[in-house]
Amino acid sequence: MPSLGRARPLLAGGVVVALALLAAVGAPWVAPHDPYAQDVGARLLPPVWHPGGSWERPLGTDALGRDVLSRIVYGARVSVSAGALAVVLSMTLGVTLGLLAGYYGGTIDAVVSNLVNVILAFPFLLLALAAVAVVGPSFTNMIVVLGVTGWPVYTRVVRAETLKYRQLEFVVAARALGVGSGRILRAHVLPNLANTVIVMASLEVARMIILESFLSFLGLGIQPPTPSWGGMLGEGRVYVLTHWWLAAFPGLAIFLTTLGINLFGDGLRDLLDPHRVLLGAARTE
């Protein structure tokens, strides 16, 4: 049983993740202003504790006089859901392929394994960039690109685990009893994999949020005026010397959220200890 000490990062991470989710879901109630409402008469206002700042705009305003706090709150919605959706897509793809390859072996395994090697040999970011450039930058396209390029992490781990389970007594027994493959996979193999996959997925959400910010930095992320953390950080980077809050707050949001997710995921792993999770993550990006 984990002691309270070991569960502390899990708790801390959990709180941060819960806050981010709350902001994402409750954005219209949490945000003090409309994130799109611009007031060019009140542009580049500093945060409240600076001379010239006010409680009306606690984190200041951006170059179009939009409220930075409100955009960060709405940005949670965009960035967190982009990260989560990309993970759902890559996880579904990756787990399915991994199960098939591990369970059936043979040709399927050969094809899937080679495909994994192909995708893993790509400089991930370049592949994603090229794909976004071709299909055009948009929220959906970005999720699809991140999802379609991010699946091999799961496949590697799931395939290896499935291979192992296939040899185990209860699976061998089930097969001997004539239980269908689909049912074995669903009823016996998948539940045993769930822990590993959940931990991996939670860590992957953090990675996807960071990747979204990379794409935004290179101009191929979620397009303005939609607020995304990566996009805001990207827009604010020119202002580092003059109006630091434009980049610092979305940067902090990314940092804290991914930190929270990582702590949460690590905590989960410490509880469940699948050693392979880290190994799987080594070969991506």
Place this chain on the structure above:
Amino acid sequence: MGKARGLVLLFAMLSLLAAPLGAEAAPRGRVVVAFGSDTSTMDPHMHTERMGIIVNQHIFDTLLARDTKTWQPVPHLAESLRAVNPTTWELKLRKGVRFHNGEPFNAESVKFSFDRVLNPDQKSPIRGNFTWIRSVDVVDEHTVRIVTHKPYPLIHEILTFGNFGMVPPKYVREKGDAHFARNPVGTGPYRFKEWRKGEQLVVEANEQYWKGAPAIQTIVFRVIPETATQIAELLSGGVDIIRAVPPDQIPAIKASGVARVTATKILRVVFLQMDGDGRVSRTPLTDVRVRRAVNHAVNVDEIIEKVLGGMAVRTPAGNNPMAFGFDPAVRPLAYSPETARKLLAEAGYPNGFEVTLNTYTGSIVAVDQVAQAVMGYLGRVGIRVKPRHFADVGQYLANFRGAKLDGITMASWGYNSVFDSDAIYYIHFHTGQPYAYNTSKEMDAWLDEARATVDPKKRLELYGRLQRHLVDQAYWVPMYAQYTIEAVSNKLNYEASSDEIMRVFAATWK
């Protein structure tokens, strides 16, 4: 017009003959200039890129150049330009000029340069600017005649064209285009030294330059894609001149004590083009009332004052006040959201409508902010904008040309550096032109006539009519003419130029 210009040129020529370019002392020191992107080729005839033009201007000379106070064409490699008859012009060339490789500059070099651009097989992207030429004939070693198809009023402008450097015939023929593209040889104030693609291009002072040696020994043009990095380099002394400074960064640079800002009006204008012809698809914008509503909805003055820090000039009809043919009497439609809403209701859109706003990265200062400000203004009168952004100018232009930009487009136009109304209106409003999304028979007639007459009064009147018509029909939301905002190290005497050619060759040490 042509004859008047010819006279002006003659006088200007006399006053310029003795003017040395830089200091009398030998060139010294090294200046680093940062660009956001690299150029694809050093062959001046084979690209239309701004950075390439700037570097080319250091290595090559054009036949005419611009006076840096009036921005009017003045003699350069050509000592004079005289109209023999309405379709024949005679160029007298400067004597004793040599290319960097020792090849003499003469009538043969001029003819070769013209013929090279005009040769369809050469596939020069600037060929379209020279198709008014019927032939170029060598009269003697230093005299050339240009015969035009029709009287052509813009010849002085075109001969200053930044891409149209004079190239050495023997060198180009012997070494081939591919070699020339990477190892340029011209007559200019600097000779090419080294080019590491994507990294930097180095030129060295040409001490034998016919206008006298420049003041700076070495100029390095460095590629730094990130604006934040460029500013950091400037402030830390790694770079001496940067361009495209965001207006909001001006105070930081001024306060640094290391560098200062030099900004000036340029030709490039920004405007919202509407698909009034329904060239791509029928939208509410084909109704003139809707187009007027869009005009009334956008507060251009506020964008200029707040977003651009006052660094722009309002254009009433899209035309730049520096361009010949600008009509100062024309007034833009006033900002009035109420009028906009009323017009929309009249046109049958009391609840507004949805429309695409196309934008692109490149050329437009603070483009994201201006675009988002426009979206905000339109949203306030009920026009819901679907943004469509092009990260690449090439893609954007291809879509523009290919009649694929529906709705509203936040466009800009640099006049191809020609200070004349023809350079903006013909390509945007003449039937059949690739950029024209608003056309009519009467505009065609005015544009054609203005293009074929050399009488300045007549041309002024025609362009005046066109500009009033444009505002009345609200084909565009005319916005403003930009400034080029550059920042330069306090060690240098250097000013930004209105034709966006960075004249580092004319800079001196403090």
Place this chain on the structure above:
Amino acid sequence: MRAYVVHRLLQAVVVCLGISLITFALLHVVGNPVLLLLPQDASEVDVALLRSRLGLDRPLWIQYAAFLGDAVRGDFGRSLFTQESALALILERMPATLELTFAGMLVAVAVAIPLGIVAAVRRGSVTDRLCTVGAVAGQAMPIFWLGIMLIILFAVKLRLLPASGRGTLGHLVLPALTLGVYLAPLTMRLTRSEVLNVLTQDYIRTARAKGVREAVLLYKHALRNAAIPIVTILGLQFGRLLGGAVVTETVFAWPGVASLAVKAIRTYDYPVVQGAVILLALLIVVVNTLTDVVIACLDPRIRLEGGRA
């Protein structure tokens, strides 16, 4: 052993084929470069002519076969914009990218491996906790942000190092540091977990019970055995490293292949994109294959298993 190497090389060839196919499909099924290449007044005839000159009017599979045939001979075509050989453009930039990735790897190794070992040896200590928190924080840092911060601190404020560009050793410091920070957290954590793994093995426990000194235990037994998985990890990280180079090169105006590829992607210069992506992928494949072969030489168990998935 020979069988294993042959198997691994065959696998590498299959991977290369797959990479070329995906890259080609991505760039050719969508997108139309022809319009970008022609002057403003081009007619439909010009468009058709250029299409056929570029060979874009042939069936896709024939185009792919031709592309593959040329690529095998090192011919990736010519840049659509500069008309230069795409391969030459890429190779010209390759040393810069190799220099940066190598330096970044060095920084990561120099930081991550000692810290990983210390954290593992003193498991549960304050040092271990700090290392772990530091690693998690490092993973949560968008590196372009870190890069800009480093430039402001070391170039603008302290004026100790050049802000960008390539040339002297000083130019290399900040980009290498940035890339190192990108790579170090995962490397550190993997090292820690591998060393921990070895330290809890039976033979170590036995040795410890026999009274072998801790230092000898660590250096002679534990590290030697942890070295193999750590080398594996470093090899595997190479792909990630090139991904990080995309961003690092842009921030620091580092004239490498990754920034060339980004620019080519933006301008739809597909011969250059194809060439750059394939060559970089090839580099990853070579590094991974080499790593595997080297490790197989060290560790007989692997070659008996026939390689990893």
